[in-house]
Amino acid sequence: MDLEFQRVLLKVQESLTGDEVQDLVFLCSDLLSLKDLCTVSSAGQLFSLLEKRNQLSCEDPSLLLELLRIMKQNSLIRNLTSDDYKQTNGTTYSQQISPYRQLLYERSESICEQDLQNIKFLLLKTLSRKKLEKDTTLLQLFLDMEKEDLLGEHNLDVLQKIIADINPSLEKRIIQYKTERYEPGGMVIAQEIGKITPASPSALTLLSPVGIMEEQVDRLSLTEGPALISGDQCQNLDSNSVIENKSLNLSVTSQNTEIQQYEMKGDRRGFGLIINNYDFRACTLGNREGTDIDKERLEVVFKWLGFEVLVEQDCNRHQILQVLRNLAARDHTPADCVVCCVLSHGRVEGICGVDGEIVTFRELIETLSPNECPSLCKKPKLFFIQACRGNDNQPAAFPQTCSEDEDMLFSDAAVPRDSIPEMADYLLAMSTVPHYVSYREKGRGTWFIQSLCHSLQLLVPRGIDLLSILTQVNSDVSKKTDKSGLRKQMPQPEFTLTKRVVFPPPKSHRPLP
Template sequence: MQTVLEFQRVLLKVQASLTVDEVQDLVFLCSDLLSLKDLSTVTSAGQLFSLLENRDLLSWEDPSLLLELLRILKRNSLIRSLTSEDVMPTNGTTYSQQISPYRQLLYELSESICEQDLKNIKFLLLKTLPRKKLEKDTTLLQLFLEMEKEDLLDGNNLDVLQKIIGDINPSLEKRIIQYKMESCEIDTMEEQVDRLSLTEGAAAFLSGGTSVNLQYNIMLDQYEMKGDKRGVCLIINNCDFKDCGLRNRDGTDIDKKSLEVVFQWLGFEVLTEQNCDRHQILQVLRDLADRDHTSTDCVVCCVLSHGQIKGIVGVDGQIVTYRELIETLSPSQCPSLFKKPKLFFIQACRGTDDQPAAFPQIFPDDEVMPVSDAAVPRDSIPEMADYLLAMSTVPHYVSYREKDNGTWFIQSLCHNLKLLVPRGVDLLSILTKVNSDVSKKTDKSGLKKQMPQPEFTLTKRVAFPPPKTRPPLP
């Protein structure tokens, strides 16, 4: 409670330091993270911060978005005062990367345009935007938002803006051209990633490696994501294991909440089942298979539980094998999911071994680790297409759960979905980033590690459409 109160004091200090114009700048920068409907009512920094907190985008544990926004506003002295003397935790990372380069470009342009240039831009837009949108008090950032509403401007469509800026300020046109070139390089990199099989070559590429092993030179098709509904996301959240003698999974509700928020944001109907035994796990999956998924794009199942090498452990201590788990949604059991992606995210242990860190020479003494969970065997995928099993760890090893922060795997998954889906990154590339992030985590001793593992029989790329708005928290 004390840390929450301290963080609110930090936000109050920031609010008092910002001008009215800076608040509107923040509203614009956050327009990819929050719905325009919510942002339309924001008149103060406090209101904006409350919205970000309600969407789990800003907290005492992770203030990185606030620091990133202040960096973009060039409020460096304020950042220094906030991060000095432990006023606010930084967790070793001063800035996040949640504000897109595109949004930052538009803000940069707005800061470089003088009053006369703005008048000229409004004149050039007279035949394009309604006159009431071009009133005297309309700012350039507000004009950008109106152009986006009219489909005249987005991260991949800067031609109209470039022409207008080029007529008004040729030096700023060069900045747009530079952004286009940088974006083209990123697109080329992602196309190369798409051509990689999910092996060490792909991981090396995403982590900055110089050696890229191209497996084939054709572009993959993409699963359609144009249905009336995105689909169902089923979350099985097992916490209470006292009846079978296993430890309760304290902290799992943090993962459950994060998953609910992210998959609702992605357009899924989220169903949550608590503390399921073996029979109940299979039954809720059979109920899911009995649904008509004809108008949906895919299905997601997240299982948060204890586990063994053979499968998931129910709260009665009985195992559901991974084959049993996914065969409930096979084409024979659920024809309406035929040729649609069936995505499983498994947070559970796959054994009892601690995965050691690899060092070139000297090993320090061992220390206390977070409590453990784990995941799935190599031969767990049946001979059927369109499945993904994203597992929190490799066979025989535990995976880690922090009582106050949730599990390393699920929290990284949710963070990277929020960060990368709006940028058009496909799911396997996102999971490669999750692999990279989790592999860098460790305990205080630096000895214990975790390596997630995706297994799949997907035949196309899975890429979720960037959400237009965020729903309220459940």
């Protein structure tokens, strides 16, 4: 089989031009030393170096496939996987090429010759003239800038400044990358995009279905490496894998007469408002790819629960507050409750409008206070917030072994005491704890919203109260992680509810679309 693999490498070598070989060298510059790369003049030499360092082999050709994918050599990939090397069938793409290097490579393709000459001119006083010779490519220029410590994964400021007037679209992409990667010192907060891989097999298990559910509904396990791994692939879940009811640790407490329930017997359940912010071109925050998937899922689930759903798209700070004031001005007398879902970027103190301006959590929920909306007095006001609350990545914690009766201690100081006004009948369910990011996958939506919708659909028909459902959401999301297994997310519900929220089971028990 080694001979077969060498035939594959030879075919690739013969198919690539000299410029494409240099593209390979650039993409692999994090995997091999610059000293080794200086001697590379052909794809064969590069492949030999990678094989010597056990980064490429017949047993694991994933790096080769990843390189060809990045270079958009799709026809070559198809030929290799179908004709020459059958073992590549089913091989998943690895993520050995850094998102930073992919960014530079992909952006270099959008730079024309005149732009390149302008970049070289602006670097005349920074790099030697020899390095700025006419035949130097942009990728070679990037490597020279890296050698001079003018460019790096966390050092894009010089490039951004140079490129600002030459190619604004490239500058915008650099800003978006810095946002998504939480560059140290950056002020903008963004959500992660990409595929997420479960930390363990337990993250693949699902709750026992209340009916036969569509396969797409069950695909809550996302498969991603940190921010810039290609985003639309997802591992299929085994729809037959279940957890025994007792493992949910959720007991149906509808017979508990000590804790009252809010009445849910009105003519209608109430209004369900969804504020869906995608387009952030008016500020430095990146567009929220994948948010429409969350929006559509929320619409389906809350209509199923009996809500009259209202959707507002791309609201700035003023519009967010005005939409909520308009909601407060409605007559909620025949309604049981109200729901407000906000999908946006965020910071520790609140959510961002598409203009980058903050609406604090206090401002958000005080719009529906009894003083502003008397018809909602003593009725539950339920807020579900999908947004970052900081720019830190939450690391995985590896607990020490302890006795079964020993409680693990967690800090209660993370949330300011004024994060919820001192008024009754509120729930503020947030996708993450303060100071940390939330995760979103371009092709599958966010961890929090998808888990929320999934759990509502499964547990409402069983009579499970909302806080118990959110506890299950906490459990589900806490088991998800990035490809490294080190980045985590922990949702956080806060509430001043005085009774249990139990939605009546929908009249139709048929699976949602």
